Amino acid sequence: MIKHEPSYKFLVFGAGPRICIGKRMALTQMKLVASIIIQNYHIEPIEGHHHGYDLSMVLHMKNGFKVKMHRSKY
Template sequence: MGRLESIWGNDCLEYRPERWLGEEDGVFKAESSFKYPVFHAGPRMCLGKEMAYTQMKSIAACVIERFVIDVVAPSQPQHVLSLTLRMKGGLHVRVRERCADRMD
């Protein structure tokens, strides 16, 4: 459901984080958990959802602070149907350590 054109529009396959920001104010707007059911929805919502988000933000902040990450092959990723979201062949990236005296 996370890539269905009927739900997300013509650009459903594009990586556009700004789609979750309000057009007028740029503030995050939450979508219905029934529209994007990664952690399920309703009374059977995943109990670890908030902890997963906290861990994801913490790890992402630490990695982004220390490293520059470039996607090596910017081709259209092929998604694999599985219990967790993943890409066929993985996502190939080049990781460089940031210099302490300058920002990239």
């Protein structure tokens, strides 16, 4: 399910009159790339790796998100 977050809460594309006009295009591209990766790879988070938010304008991940990726078998 796709969860909607108000622009003033999820600020990466800005909000108000200066909101990014490429937001929908960028989100469509991200969904496309994510769906291709999820379809083709099995993704397993590394156990014990601590991840979380690093507060900034673009919401970096604090320590990245380390995973093991294996190509899915068909």
